[in-house]
Amino acid sequence: xxxxxxxxxxxxxxxxxxxxxxxxxxxxxxxxxxxxxxxxxxxxxxxxxxxxxxxxxxxxxxxxxxxxxxxxxxxxxxxxxxxxxxxxxxxxxxxxxxxxxxxxxxxxxxxxxxxxxxxxxxxxxxxxxxxxxxxxxxxxxxxxxxxxxxxxxxxxxxxxxxxxxxxxxxxxxxxxxxxxxxxxxxxxxxxxxxxxxxxxxxxxxxxxxxxxxxxxxxxxxxxxxxxxxxxxxxxxxxxxxxxxxx
Amino acid sequence: xxxxxxxxxxxxxxxxxxxxxxxxxxxxxxxxxxxxxxxxxxxxxxxxxxxxxxxxxxxxxxxxxxxxxxxxxxxxxxxxxxxxxxxxxxxxxxxxxxxxxxxxxxxxxxxxxxxxxxxxxxxxxxxxxxxxxxxxxxxxxxxxxxxxxxxxxxxxxxxxxxxxxxxxxxxxxxxxxxxxxxxxxxxxxxxxxxxxxxxxxxxxxxxxxxxxxxxxxxxxxxxxxxxxxxxxxxxxxxxxxxxxxxxxxxxxxxxxxxxxxxxxxxxxxxxxxxxxxxxxxxxxxxxxxxxxxxxxxxxxxxxxxxxxxxxxxxxxxxxxxxxxxxxxxxxxxxxxxxxxxxxxxxxxxxxxxxxxxxxxxxxxxxxxxxxxxxxxxxxxxxxxxxxxxxxxxxxxxx
Numbered sequence: 001x002x003x004x005x006x007x008x009x010x011x012x013x014x015x016x017x018x019x020x021x022x023x024x025x026x027x028x029x030x031x032x033x034x035x036x037x038x039x040x041x042x043x044x045x046x047x048x049x050x051x052x053x054x055x056x057x058x059x060x061x062x063x064x065x066x067x068x069x070x071x072x073x074x075x076x077x078x079x080x081x082x083x084x085x086x087x088x089x090x091x092x093x094x095x096x097x098x099x100x101x102x103x104x105x106x107x108x109x110x111x112x113x114x115x116x117x118x119x120x121x122x123x124x125x126x127x128x129x130x131x132x133x134x135x136x137x138x139x140x141x142x143x144x145x146x147x148x149x150x151x152x153x154x155x156x157x158x159x160x161x162x163x164x165x166x167x168x169x170x171x172x173x174x175x176x177x178x179x180x181x182x183x184x185x186x187x188x189x190x191x192x193x194x195x196x197x198x199x200x201x202x203x204x205x206x207x208x209x210x211x212x213x214x215x216x217x218x219x220x221x222x223x224x225x226x227x228x229x230x231x232x233x234x235x236x237x238x239x240x241x242x243x244x245x246x
Numbered sequence: 247x248x249x250x251x252x253x254x255x256x257x258x259x260x261x262x263x264x265x266x267x268x269x270x271x272x273x274x275x276x277x278x279x280x281x282x283x284x285x286x287x288x289x290x291x292x293x294x295x296x297x298x299x300x301x302x303x304x305x306x307x308x309x310x311x312x313x314x315x316x317x318x319x320x321x322x323x324x325x326x327x328x329x330x331x332x333x334x335x336x337x338x339x340x341x342x343x344x345x346x347x348x349x350x351x352x353x354x355x356x357x358x359x360x361x362x363x364x365x366x367x368x369x370x371x372x373x374x375x376x377x378x379x380x381x382x383x384x385x386x387x388x389x390x391x392x393x394x395x396x397x398x399x400x401x402x403x404x405x406x407x408x409x410x411x412x413x414x415x416x417x418x419x420x421x422x423x424x425x426x427x428x429x430x431x432x433x434x435x436x437x438x439x440x441x442x443x444x445x446x447x448x449x450x451x452x453x454x455x456x457x458x459x460x461x462x463x464x465x466x467x468x469x470x471x472x473x474x475x476x477x478x479x480x481x482x483x484x485x486x487x488x489x490x491x492x493x494x495x496x497x498x499x500x501x502x503x504x505x506x507x508x509x510x511x512x513x514x515x516x517x518x519x520x521x522x523x524x525x526x527x528x529x530x531x532x533x534x535x536x537x538x539x540x541x542x543x544x545x546x547x548x549x550x551x552x553x554x555x556x557x558x559x560x561x562x563x564x565x566x567x568x569x570x571x572x573x574x575x576x577x578x579x580x581x582x583x584x585x586x587x588x589x590x591x592x593x594x595x596x597x598x599x600x601x602x603x604x605x606x607x608x609x610x611x612x613x614x615x616x617x618x619x620x621x622x623x624x625x626x627x628x629x630x631x632x633x634x635x636x637x638x639x640x641x642x643x644x
Contacts, residue, residue, distance in 0.1 A: 058597035059596045067590075068588060069589060088588060102377045103377070103379065103380065103436070104375055105374065105378040123369055124366070125367055126366075127357075127380065128302040128360075132436060133436045135437060137299075137300070137585070137586055141362065143297070144291035144292075144596060161363070165362075
């Protein structure tokens with residue numbers, strides 16, 4: 001089944017594919033990602049393509065878009081009651097000091113040579129300790145028989161068994177072919193930048209150096225490899241006399 | 247006291263055949279319900295529980311914490327009394343150790359239905375990851391269970407070898423402190439859960455264990471006394487009552503310092519999770535714990551009738567329930583409020599389920615069924631222990 005199916009990116013013309021290629025790769029890569037909050041429009045394209053790339057069953061998400069507002073369709077509002085349009089795309093942060101890995105009783109959660117935190121489903125006993133330990137809440141559990149929009153998923157990665165935990169792999173299966181993760185490639189606003197943190201000339205490292213990059217819950221000491229580039233400027237706000245008085 | 251032929255007691259105990267038959271039938275039915283629920287859950291996946299990706303641990307983990315806690319009783323009565331050199335609890339030794347062994351064995355068993363893939367639990371033994379507190383707890387619970395069984399073996403020799411008992415007392419006390427501390431550290435070492443992530447969690451687990459463990463011995467001794475020739479005696483009851491009051495005082499003090507520090511100067515995430523207890527969704531459970539599980543039993547113990555065994559037993563039941571409520575509060579205060587609490591929240595996990603920024607949890611009937619099974623398992627071990635180890639040797643002490 002999986003032989004017949006190809007990644008959407010392979011169906012693209014060469015010029016389009018170039019955008020989805022890893023720019024530089026050092027001798028010992030350490031993969032990381034930056035999410036440009038100035039560019040993110042909260043469209044959920046990355047979340048949906050992640051589901052399709054990784055055969056994430058119905059009801060589960062490895063990657064989702066959060067907002068400071070009261071609900072999904074009601075983003076945060078600024079002090080004048082206008083929409084702030086501030087989104088936080090959230091998936092596994094691939095921490096250097098991953099709390100989930102420390103507590104796993106069978107070493108099913110492990111970090112590969114390139115810094116990616118992965119789950120070996122063969123060893124997962126389903127104790128969900130990693131889910132209690134993850135400060136970001138990005139892990140999901142297989143609570144029952146998985147259902148997919150198409151039978152057996154899209155076939156690009158193996159499906160996961162009932163009773164095991166899964167999460168973002170940074171599309172580790174694509175990296176060997178120099179392809180960036182699906183969420184990066186599919187972002188219409190080009191808000192995601194993937195690259196090698198060990199390659200100083202990579203676009204990722206350059207951006208992290210030139211922009212105000214923050215990580216989530218820095219005070220927890222997890223050292224994530226996903227950073228959020230803070231917006232440099234805001235739309236100038238014209239406060240009317242009426243708004244100022246209220 | 248008349249001498250009782252051990253074999254005669256074993257056959258007729260606890261003396262009332264009809265009650266005995268009913269009791270055994272109830273236990274067997276409970277075990278069947280539990281086993282059936284577990285098999286059903288195993289075949290369907292943990293989706294048949296009330297758990298979700300937000301509330302990943304529920305009733306099973308509450309029961310686990312609680313059972314590890316109530317195992318403390320045997321040790322206090324045997325090792326504690328041995329080390330301070332008092333003999334007033336000597337005739338309760340076997341009963342107390344039976345309670346401990348039953349609690350630890352059931353606690354270990356409780357982990358199995360909580361696993362998504364129980365068929366792979368053996369991986370924990372062959373490839374343990376040594377930085378995981380779950381692995382530490384597995385090891386220390388194993389040692390603790392072994393100590394309990396050895397204690398029981400020593401106590402059923404005639405005459406009881408006093409030196410061996412003393413050695414076991416010295417060995418078992420640090421192990422007991424570790425059992426409760428490591429169980430606390432399963433929760434307390436997680437940076438993701440501010441409410442658990444307090445150095446006070448291990449001492450709190452120890453004090454709660456002392457309260458519930460001693461209460462369990464009181465209640466079990468009282469019931470055994472009512473249905474068998476077993477006798478506790480006023481002196482032992484008076485000692486247990488005093489112990490209980492001290493343990494409750496320690497437990498309340500630790501809880502108070504924790505609440506006080508967090509309420510006045512805790513960091514916001516920790517404070518928010520405490521507010522769930524004080525004024526939020528868990529407030530009914532928390533304030534019942536304080537009122538019915540602590541204040542009322544303490545008043546009963548201090549009252550004029552506090553020295554009566556029945557008052558003591560009722561207070562013991564309330565204290566045990568109070569500690570159970572405390573376990574609920576500890577577990578869910580941290581789970582109800584994830585650190586990254588932005589909308590739309592954490593995915594539910596099953597087809598058609600929504601994102602849940604604001605989760606509630608109610609155990610499903612499957613979880614209740616498994617809990618009934620675990621309770622029956624615990625009571626079966628206690629019953630068999632009383633019948634085989636306590637009653638046949640009881641007359642030797644009195």
